[in-house]
Amino acid sequence: MTKQERALDLFARQFNCAQAILAVYGPAAGLDEQHCLKLAAPFGGGIGRLGETCGAVSGALMVLGLRYTPANWPDASAKAALYERVRDFVGRFKARNPSIICRELLGCDISTPEGAQLARDRKLHQTLCVKYVRDAAEILEQV
Numbered sequence: 001m002t003k004q005e006r007a008l009d010l011f012a013r014q015f016n017c018a019q020a021i022l023a024v025y026g027p028a029a030g031l032d033e034q035h036c037l038k039l040a041a042p043f044g045g046g047i048g049r050l051g052e053t054c055g056a057v058s059g060a061l062m063v064l065g066l067r068y069t070p071a072n073w074p075d076a077s078a079k080a081a082l083y084e085r086v087r088d089f090v091g092r093f094k095a096r097n098p099s100i101i102c103r104e105l106l107g108c109d110i111s112t113p114e115g116a117q118l119a120r121d122r123k124l125h126q127t128l129c130v131k132y133v134r135d136a137a138e139i140l141e142q143v
Contacts, residue, residue: 017055017133021137046110052103063140
C-alpha cells in the first residue's frame with residue numbers, strides 16, 4: 001500500500017483529514033503514529049469543525065515542520081526556508097483547488113448545524129474531502 005493509499009485508508013476509517021496525513025508521513029520524520037494521531041486530532045474539519053484551514057493542509061504543514069525544522073531552531077535562514085516550503089505546498093494545493101479554507105472547499109459551513117447536515121447529505125467527506133487528502137499526500141510526495 002502506498003503512503004497515499006494509507007492516508008486514504010485512515011480517512012475512510014473515520015480518522016480526520018489531518019490525522020490521515022500526519023499519521024502516514026510523520027513517522028518518517030521522527031514522530032510515532034499514535035502521537036501523530038493525537039497531535040492532529042483537533043485539526044479535522046478546518047480546526048475542530050470550524051471550517052477554517054483544511055485539515056489535510058494542516059496535517060501536511062505539520063509534516064513539513066517535522067521534516068524541515070532544524071535542531072538549532074530558531075535559525076533565520078532555516079525559518080525562511082521552511083516558510084518557502086509552506087508557501088510552495090499551499091501554492092500547489094491552491095493550483096488544484098479553489099482555497100485552503102475548509103468551508104470554501106466544501107461550499108458550506110460545517111461549523112453550523114445546517115452546514116454540517118448539508119455536508120452529510122451531500123456526502124462531501126466521502127467525495128470532496130477524499131480528494132483533498134489525496135491532493136495533500138501527492139503534493140507532499142512531490143515536495
